[in-house]
Amino acid sequence: MERARPVPREYDHSSARDRIRALANRGRSTSSPQRRAGVVGFALLAAVLLTGCDSVAGIPDESEPQAAPRTTPPAAVPATAAPSTPSLPPVSADAPPVGAVAELPAAATAVQRWAADLTTHSIAEMQEKCWTIAPKNVADMYDDQQSILAALAQPGTATTDAVVWQSRTTTVAVDRAEVATGYACPRVAAADADITYNDADARHTVRRYLSRFVGSPLDPADKEGTHPLVCKASPATWDPTATGRPIPAPLAGNQGMLTGTIEFADQQIRSEQVNTDYVAVLVPVTNSAGVTQTRTFTLRSGPDGYCIGNVSP
Secondary structure, eight states: OOOOOOOOOOOOOSOHHHHHHHHHHHHOOTTBTTBOSOOOOOOBOOOSSBOOOOOOTTSOOTTSOOOOOOOOOTTOOOOOOOOOOOOOOOOOTTSOOOOOBTTOTHHHHHHHHHHHHHHHSOHHHHHHHTTTSOHHHHHHHTSOHHHHHHHHTSOBEEOSSEEEEEOSSEEEEEEGGGGGGTOOOOEEEETTSOOOBOHHHHHHHHHHHHHHHTTOOSSTTOOTTTSOOBOOSSSOOBOTTOOSOOBOOGGGGOTTTTTTEEEEOGGGOEEEEOSSSEEEEEEEEEETTSOEEEEEEEEEEETTEEEEEEEEO
């Protein structure tokens, strides 16, 4: 897989809806006073007890029988490691053109590497390359190559959080932090629609987190130090029940909470909407004593996806 390897970054725990509005205002087109170039709102899509076909290309489908359990030493905890710089080939001469980004010249090259693969690889292969994105969303977003490439041919615009290319019909946006990796997998939406993180992304975040615990991360580079999945303890903004008295994200202070996990029922992962900013993901988890219980992971949405803030029985 070539993977979109995001560099470490903290989640912004301000209201997701406020961040969505602020980001959209920075990125909408100047075609009228009410639109600025690039819609990049990252919103949470409601899903009540939704179980999706989240996985293909090596990640088991939730509707299929569970694969044999994979084991890991009981003390295994997601590791924190220093970022590594991947070795990337030069962009091929026949790669699709990607519009320059005046504010961030490296962005065009990072996305052009991805665009070259899009034109020569199957969706299944792209799901492996873009392993940080839920496979279901890769299949949905990357289906219309012609529209994507037409948008990428336009000049790009950088905002605080993202880089955007837009045509009359399509918006293509990549997290600005991914540009430094040299290979950036974008998210795609219709020109007038928000680019969103949805319940499939929430389930995929938990899948990645548990895969680390059982010793089979989706990619060897998928470590907490370089690809953070746990919400930060500070600032203390964790408040899934809207009490008005936020606390530090509990999991941030106890990342060994699932120590001893040896397997999880990948095909039984399901999600429930908690409120606008939070979603619960439920997964049967088995410990080293052979005891299986359904764990509830509570995640918060942010402008760059989901983070896990708590795990409960």
